[in-house]
Each structure stands twice: as structure tokens, then as C-alpha cells.
Amino acid sequence: MEGFFNTLKSSGLVDAVKDMALDALHLNDDKKEENVDSKPRRHESSSSWGPTPQEAESGDSQPEWRRPRPARNDDDESSQSEWQRPRPSRNEDEESSGWRRPRPEREEERPSGGNWAQVVGDQEDGNQGGGRRQGNDGWQPAGRKQRPHRHPNDEQAEEYRHDASAQHYADEASANVEPTEEELADLSAACNRLWELDLNRLTPGQDYEIDCGDGKKLYNKEDMSGDSLFKFLDEGVFKRPTYARFYHLLDNYHADESKREELSATEEQEQVAFLEEISRTAPIKYLLRYLAEKRIVSGNMEEFKQTLRTLWFRFYNRGGTQNASSAFEHVFVGEIKRQGEVSGFHNWIQFYVEESKGTVDYQGYILPRRRGGDLPDSQSQLLTVQFDWNGVRKEQSSVMVGVSPEFELALYTLCFYVGEENNNVDLGPYRVNVKCYHMGEDRIGSVFPIALD
Numbered sequence: 404m405e406g407f408f409n410t411l412k413s414s415g416l417v418d419a420v421k422d423m424a425l426d427a428l429h430l431n432d433d434k435k436e437e438n439v440d441s442k443p444r445r446h447e448s449s450s451s452w453g454p455t456p457q458e459a460e461s462g463d464s465q466p467e468w469r470r471p472r473p474a475r476n477d478d479d480e481s482s483q484s485e486w487q488r489p490r491p492s493r494n495e496d497e498e499s500s501g502w503r504r505p506r507p508e509r510e511e512e513r514p515s516g517g518n519w520a521q522v523v524g525d526q527e528d529g530n531q532g533g534g535r536r537q538g539n540d541g542w543q544p545a546g547r548k549q550r551p552h553r554h555p556n557d558e559q560a561e562e563y564r565h566d567a568s569a570q571h572y573a574d575e576a577s578a579n580v581e582p583t584e585e586e587l588a589d590l591s592a593a594c595n596r597l598w599e600l601d602l603n604r605l606t607p608g609q610d611y612e613i614d615c616g617d618g619k620k621l622y623n624k625e626d627m628s629g630d631s632l633f634k635f636l637d638e639g640v641f642k643r644p645t646y647a648r649f650y651h652l653l654d655n656y657h658a659d660e661s662k663r664e665e666l667s668a669t670e671e672q673e674q675v676a677f678l679e680e681i682s683r684t685a686p687i688k689y690l691l692r693y694l695a696e697k698r699i700v701s702g703n704m705e706e707f708k709q710t711l712r713t714l715w716f717r718f719y720n721r722g723g724t725q726n727a728s729s730a731f732e733h734v735f736v737g738e739i740k741r742q743g744e745v746s747g748f749h750n751w752i753q754f755y756v757e758e759s760k761g762t763v764d765y766q767g768y769i770l771p772r773r774r775g776g777d778l779p780d781s782q783s784q785l786l787t788v789q790f791d792w793n794g795v796r797k798e799q800s801s802v803m804v805g806v807s808p809e810f811e812l813a814l815y816t817l818c819f820y821v822g823e824e825n826n827n828v829d830l831g832p833y834r835v836n837v838k839c840y841h842m843g844e845d846r847i848g849s850v851f852p853i854a855l856d
Contacts, residue, residue, distance in 0.1 A: 554650060555650055559641075563648070563651055564669070576685040602684075603809065609637070611633065611635060615778075618770040619767045628766060645808050648681075650752065652735075686814075715816075749852070754790075784833070818837045837850065
């Protein structure tokens with residue numbers, strides 16, 4: 404018997420058991436320390452042990468069973484046990500339950516898991532006018548085909564280089580733009596009238612075609628769309644004056660929210676020409692008449708164009724940088740915060756342009772909050788989608804597809820001047836909350852639609 408114990412001792416097994424017991428005691432001490440510091444607990448894996456950082460630096464190795472286990476990544480659903488993973492809500496109206504993930508109403512504050520360093524590396528700032536247009540050699544989503552990119556023709560682009568006062572514009576819209584008493588008393592009725600006056604809105608299946616793919620919950624990180632959102636856009640779309648001029652505004656900005664914006668003479672000219680073009684359309688004419696009836700602006704269109712230019716294009720501070728943003732850039736173009744998060748970016752034309760270049764990766768639509776809600780299809784013109792932009796995630800963004808630039812700008816301006824933070828309105832067949840955040844008294848911080856399903 405004595406020989407048996409001597410054999411065990413010489414094999415090192417006794418010391419091994421002793422060391423394991425000491426390791427367990429130290430592990431308990433570490434857990435107590437985490438509780439004192441209010442740090443989140445890490446759930447340890449049962450495999451993939453490795454050397455400690457000290458061992459890695461020193462080059463010392465230890466037996467496999469003595470190496471500490473790495474902390475489990477709590478953000479990785481595939482590494483969580485079944486009881487840890489978010490469970491689908493049985494009753495979407497009871498989103499306050501502890502194990503349910505609430506769907507945030509303010510889209511601008513969702514975190515992203517994108518690689519901001521890669522975005523900075525892909526920036527190309529050498530284009531004329533100081534814009535932030537990325538080249539096609541930048542970030543590309545894996546497995547996606549780059550689609551043909553429709554854009555204004557060369558003749559239009561050449562004309563837009565002239566002075567704004569020397570350019571050609573469309574004829575004035577001939578439509579009844581006088582607001583009714585009901586519309587003046589009811590913001591929803593006024594917004595619905597704007598929808599009816601959007602004579603330039605595109606027709607699904609005729610002017611464009613989309614493929615919504617499959618739906619998902621916010622916590623689902625899987626790509627639920629095997630292809631792009633936009634399958635087709637008619638080449639005649641960017642022959643329409645307001646669409647063409649809007650297109651030329653999109654490359655005038657840095658995606659990086661921390662970079663100061665500079666306005667070149669060409670970009671200033673593009674702003675003036677865009678406002679001149681949309682001032683001839685029915686939605687903007689109705690907007691002017693409505694705000695004049697409310698005694699918010701005068702009835703002079705020239706003064707109103709300057710008001711719109713100040714409201715939408717004046718630079719202001721955002722993200723700690725002076726003159727780093729504007730309402731137009733944030734809402735229609737989109738920005739990427741320093742911590743790697745897409746904010747803004749609520750326009751379908753910008754989505755189409757970036758997707759056709761390969762810098763937007765559509766991940767699928769967000770399922771309605773309530774079971775039984777209508778699912779979007781190829782005819783839908785209001786979508787809540789998830790996508791990556793230059794590798795940075797936008798958890799959810801509501802987009803009105805096919806609407807004209809003048810309609811969106813008129814709708815958001817109306818809600819800014821007349822509405823509240825939450826504006827539940829009817830837009831044709833859609834019930835929408837136009838969410839509007841003020842920055843100070845006279846600036847738009849953000850404004851975007853939320854589908855009320």
C-alpha cells in the first residue's frame with residue numbers, strides 16, 4: 404500500500420488535485436471582487452482553454468488542465484446557454500418584462516457592432532468639393548453583387564455646374580395648394596394632404612422593384628436577406644429634376660460625424676438650385692401656404708427658400724466638433740459616430756445609391772411589433788429595415804420608399820414647425836409617427852418616420 408501512495412506522489416497527481424482546489428478558491432475570490440466593483444459576470448466556457456496573458460508574454464507553458472478559462476462573450480448569442488438568449492415576446496404589448504428586449508422608439512441611440520476604424524480607412528476626401536464619397540475599392544459586403552448604378556445623365560450634370568440663376572428649372576406645378584380649415588386644425592389631415600400632393604412619387608413595380616427578403620427581431624444578428632433591397636430602378640427616375648438635384652447633394656458630406664464640414668462654391672450652388680427646383684412643386688407650395696396661414700412665415704416664396712436653406716443646410720455642432728453636421732446631412736445622408744454607430748440615414752435614394760455602390764448591405768426588415776401585423780412586400784412604401792453601412796450596423800431605420808425629395812422635406816419641415824416630438828399622422832394607407840427632435844429652438848436635430856403597426 405505504501406508503494407502505491409509513493410507511486411501516486413511521484414506521478415504528480417496529488418499536487419495536481421491540490422492546485423485545482425487552490426485555483427477554485429482564487430476563482431471565488433475573483434467573483435467576490437467583481438461583485439464589489441459591480442462588474443457584469445462572465446459565463447465561462449467548457450472548452451478552448453488557453454494560457455494566461457502572463458504566460459503568453461513569458462513563454463511559459465502549463466498543463467492543459469491548469470489553464471484558466473476565457474470569459475464568455477455575452478454579446479455572442481451562439482455562445483450563450485438556452486436560458487440566456489433573448490426569447491421572442493408572446494405579447495408584444497408587454498415589452499417591459501425583464502427577459503424581453505424592448506424595441507427602442509428612438510432609433511438614433513441604438514449601438515452598433517461595426518468597425519469604425521475600417522470606415523475611417525476607407526474614407527476618400529480628395530474629391531472635388533470636399534465630400535465624403537467612398538470609392539468602389541472600399542468596404543464591400545460579402546456575397547453581394549454590385550448592381551448597375553442609375554444616376555443623372557452627363558448633360559444634366561454639366562448644366563448643374565453653371566450658376567444657379569442660369570440653370571433651367573421645371574414649370575410651376577398646377578395644383579390646388581390651399582390648406583382647408585380641417586387641415587389647419589389637424590396636423591394628420593395636413594400630412595395626408597401632402598401625400599396626395601406628391602405628384603412626383605414613384606410607382607412600385609413600374610419605376611422600381613424591391614425585394615424585402617425575410618423579417619427579423621432587433622436582437623437577431625443573422626442576415627435575413629440573400630440579396631439587395633433594390634432589384635431595379637428605372638433609368639428615367641434621375642431625369643426627373645428634383646430627383647437629379649437631390650442626388651447631387653448626397654456626396655457633399657463626410658460620413659465621419661467628428662469631421663468639420665466645409666461648403667465649397669459648387670456645393671452652395673447645388674443647394675440653391677435644389678431649393679429653387681422644389682419650390683416649384685405642389686408639396687412645397689402647400690407647405691408655404693400652410694405655414695403662412697399659421698403666421699409662422701410670410702407668404703413670400705423667396706424668403707421661404709432662404710428659411711428652408713437655413714433650416715436644412717446650415718452647419719451646426721454635433722459629436723463635439725464645430726460645424727460637423729446639418730439637418731440635411733443627418734436625416735437624408737447619414738453619419739457615423741466616433742464609437743461606430745450609424746445615425747440618421749432615413750432616405751431611400753441614399754440607400755439605393757450606397758447599395759448600388761456596394762457600401763450598404765441590406766440585412767432584412769424588422770418584424771411588426773404586434774403579431775398579425777402586415778408584413779412588407781414589393782408594393783410597400785414604408786419599411787423598417789436593418790443594414791450595414793461601410794461595415795457599421797444600423798439596427799433599425801424606417802424608410803419611405805419611392806416618395807419624392809420634395810415630399811419628405813415638406814413633411815419633416817411641417818412637423819418641425821407645427822408638431823410635437825411625436826406626431827401620429829396618416830400618410831395615404833400608412834399610419835406613421837413622425838418623430839421630430841429639436842436642437843435648440845430653430846434647428847432640426849433629427850426627424851424620421853416610425854411605422855405604427
